[in-house]
Amino acid sequence: MASAIRIVNGKVYDPSNNIDGVVKDICILDGKIVDKVPADSTTLDARGMVVMPGGVDIHCHIAGHKVNLARKLMPEDHRRDVAPRDKARRSGTGGIVPSTFTTGYRYATLGYTTAMEAAVPPMGARHTLEEFHDTPVIDKGFYVLLANNVCLNQLLEQKRMEEFRQAVAWWLNASKAYAIKMVNPGGDEPWKGRKNSNVTNLDEKISGFELTPRQIIKALIDASNDLGLPHPAHIHCNNLGHSGNYLTTLDTMKTAEGRRVHITHIQFHSYGGERGKNPISKAPEIAAFINDNPNVSADVGQVMFGTAALMTGDAPLTWLLRNMTKSKWINADTECESGCGILPFSYQEHIYTHALQWAMGLELFLLSKDPWRMVLSTDHPNGGSFMNYPKLIKLLMDKAYRDETARAVNQKAIAKTTLLDIEREMTLQEIAIITRAGPAKLLGLKHKGHLGVGADADITIYDELDDREAMFNAARYVMKGGQLIIDNHEFSSDCEGRILHVSPEYDAGIEEKLRPFFEDYYSIQFDNYPVHPRYLHDDVRVPNLA
Amino acid sequence: MKLRLHTQPEVPLEAETISPDQLAGKSEAEASALPLYHGKEQVALGDFFTVTGPMRNGAVEVEGDLSRVKLLGHAMSSGRLHIRGNVGAHLGAEMSGGEIAVDGDAGDWLGREMSGGRITVKGNAGHMVGGAVRGSAVGIQGGEIIVHGNAGNEIGHGMRRGLIAIGGDAGDFAGVNMKAGTVIVLGHLGIRPGAGMKRGSIVSGRNTELLPTFSYDCVYQPTFLRYYLFYLRRLGLAVENDYLSGPYQRWSGDGLEMNRGEILLYAGPH
């Protein structure tokens, strides 16, 4: 199609540029947004429609070793949700963990054009990038797991801070990652080496090291800030899912001492109550802390009722739950780097804890004063599929619908939350913030999440409907880098999407310091470890913050 | 309504449209136009079958060597499907009601995941009779499957409810991982019956060695079994008199699960 396009008559929501539902033209030339295009350019009439930047998912699990293990694990889930091949699309299967092609197309269907895989051990980077190559339409990157890295922990333990920082930079380059991810910092060593135990507080000594989780958290928060990474350290806190864990979460956020940090699927980390007993909601306390601390951002990790698949570097948690559900369970350890647990799961309205988690997620969204720092995620597929986003948006925008749903679930749980007292209904502009502008800003993606001149022409056009779920369920038009992917609800073309990664500078001398550790403790050769650039295909090296 | 196979398929023919639910109220022409899949090609029912209709009181007859034809009676909920000849895989899969009768042999996955109705096979059946698909823990959830001949491995895999009766011998892992329900095999059981079973009953007319996780309880004459066997006899299965009143060894298992399942082995004279 023509590379110059003008979108006319659409109601534009572009929070980054303070455009809130104004009818204005959007001009596109060669994949970018420009201020004007020739008069004879193709026009796209968006009358009665809403124009937004393409959606940006800041935290999901869509590619790599653990995701593929989950795919292989659940054939019974795929067969009820098939995705036939058509003129523009490869075939595939859906369910809670869709095949790669289907994942890309379904994100596009919802109007999403960027998604970040949130947990990849460095050794799994090649596999993840291979799956990215087969995940169409969306741009994507991944966060690399560094909080249980034996080599880095040894450097920390020996207080070799400069080498630690160099090694972190090397690892980001070697794996072609986008950001630093921490999962249950320090928890892998007791899990693998101490008969499946775990760490429970930030100041407890990690078995095998003269080191505490807090030291790891602090060091990696500092490293990501000092290296000027576009996205700060992305933390899955300790004690996920345990009653009383909100204290650990507050403790973790305080450890940042005012520096930028992102706490992920914070709903799973906002529980009061006594460990081992039923949780209660401390969402208001967590929301209040984030309101008062502009250095902290979070995504919610909303739980949605129905099928889910727990898929996390936090293996001890899945083992705990596996012993309740007795369903098929996967554990997958990666040498010197990470653990991983996978468990098919379902959230049910009548179960106290599930209903509480559902309500708490909504509390976190609605009690947060700054939507730019409390953005949307279901931690797909942990809290439910990303295909639930439209329903979640309706819950946030429509109090009547929200309360009606809340009254149909476990009332003991709802009574333990403030949900029914909350009057707030989000506006389309606020939805545009938590699904696009906010995540893009938190990720430091200057060319995404907005429609200003110079931005990538990743654009979604929805029919404006009163039923917000129906509206966000099927974008009318989706443009990726100026290419029309969905044309009047039909997939008209396909594209591969690009790999987003960072490459902070480091002193090459660090490699010779790391080599001996690899020779002793890894099972692959140091020289075969870094990802070859050919795995990047079409990539974007996202610059550090100035 | 009568369907006669006039052309042998060269590759598997998927025919889930051949069921009373789908054919009800259709004229011969309409029925002949229904889609089937010959390998990757969509074809019309009439390309392979001569239809003489109409359908009366829900009865459909299919005639010919259908051993390459899959998914007949798929998900059927009512009516009668009579198959004169051998038939291929997935016959009556996911059916919820009605009746299927086969004069010849049936292929694998007979009555896979069915929830109601009855399937009777005069000849032999393949593997996974009333079973689950891979990855799923649940097989047949209700209804009856009666096979006069022999059946293959994994009959009643993941069974939750219903009755599976085999007049001849059954293969290995009969009733594996079953949760409830009844499996009766008048002939020999293969090895490892009831592996992983939680509840339910597996009965055999012949003695066999069980897994080390099954424990011997007693010899007795189970009354419920008498009723079941009379019922099967009424359905036309040849049940020896000895089995009706004879003594049975009772074993409990699987000890690795809840140990609430039972295996009954005929202990009388033959």
Place this chain on the structure above:
Amino acid sequence: MSEGLTTVKNAICTFCGCVCDDIELTADPQLGKITKAGNACQLGRAWFLEHRHEDRPTALIDGREATLEEAVDRAAQILVDARFPLIYGLSDTTCEAQREAVAIADYINGNLDTTSSVCHGPTGMAFQGVGESTASLGEIKNRADFVLYWGGNPMEAHPRHFTRYSVNPKGWHIPNGAEDRTLVLVDVRPTQSTHGADIFLKVNPGSDFELLWALRSLVKGRRVDASIETRTGVPLSTLTDLVERMKSCQFGVMFFGMGLTMTRGRHFNIGALLALVTDLNQYTHFVAMPARGHGNVTGADNVVAWQTGYPFGVNFNRGYPRFNPGEFTASDILARGDADALCVIASDPASNFSRKAIEHIRKIPLITLDPKPTVTTSLATVAFTTAPYGINAPGTVYRMDNVALNLRPAFESHFPGDEQVLRAIKNRVLELGGLSPGGAPH
């Protein structure tokens, strides 16, 4: 090509599932020969040193030399014309080639299967039933103080498995290597591997499942009758001792081979072992791993799974992937005479499938891609000679523990790689079918 000898450090051996990546190759590109393969085991040395440029045409149609274009066109025509085309093999080629093969199967609504279905297919099925606790091989090297092999003979099938990953190497928590580990072998007969074992359980053929079930019972603290010895050949006292060792170790691992997957009980044997390992996690950290044979069979499982949702045995007749081992697996399809065209990549079914299956292979149009002549290539309607992966063809392979590696081929071949041939066939298939590949190179 370069002058004189070339050397390649950290080259990757694709002969078996160990995929050792520390091979030091010396090659003579002019002669198309590898003269040295440092660090390789005897199997790896044979794989590298016996490589010769085949004196065969790149393409044969009905046994007569043809141009690559003619052969690609004929192959595509066969696949498009067939009603039930079957694509099979794929475990001895790169992931890049495997991708193209799945794409072709998708575009022709065909049926795709890999050699997994005749080696560790039961492992995949068992995995789908009970899950699996597993680990990368370096974790075994660093932590495993209890190592068990069931139904496999690594010394002969994976010669460096002991020395590189599981027994001899020193690791972070295993300072003294083999001394710090208990090595247990379970097999129906003594083998080279059983000699070095601390404990060897000689199990009666066909009673692996009973033995595993008894072990699960003991791990759960239930009593097992002494008659277990007459059934399995292993005394109860040996079992109780083994269970104690397993429960009390720091980090245990069970490797298993085709002695378990391909004997009576198949996927249930594996399911029993995987369930035992899961049970043991109540007491300590325990993992399991199939000892995969082919160099990239693990890559085949991965590629097919991420593109379709299923690891092998995938049917596209209805325009989307369906999975059903026994129905859509190659050996069963061919034995039933269901397929009317066959494309085999890097495998030799005509010499190792059942008689009925082989009879059917002889009846239908056959396309083969293989670096070497085999029984199957000798029957081919269209035969492509391709460059062997790892030696000549670049690409990605997955080790038996799902770790991906980037190949370091020694020199180029004048034969195309499987990837190039399959991509050409795919593009011709798209032209013939009037299909668009969309905008993406999928």
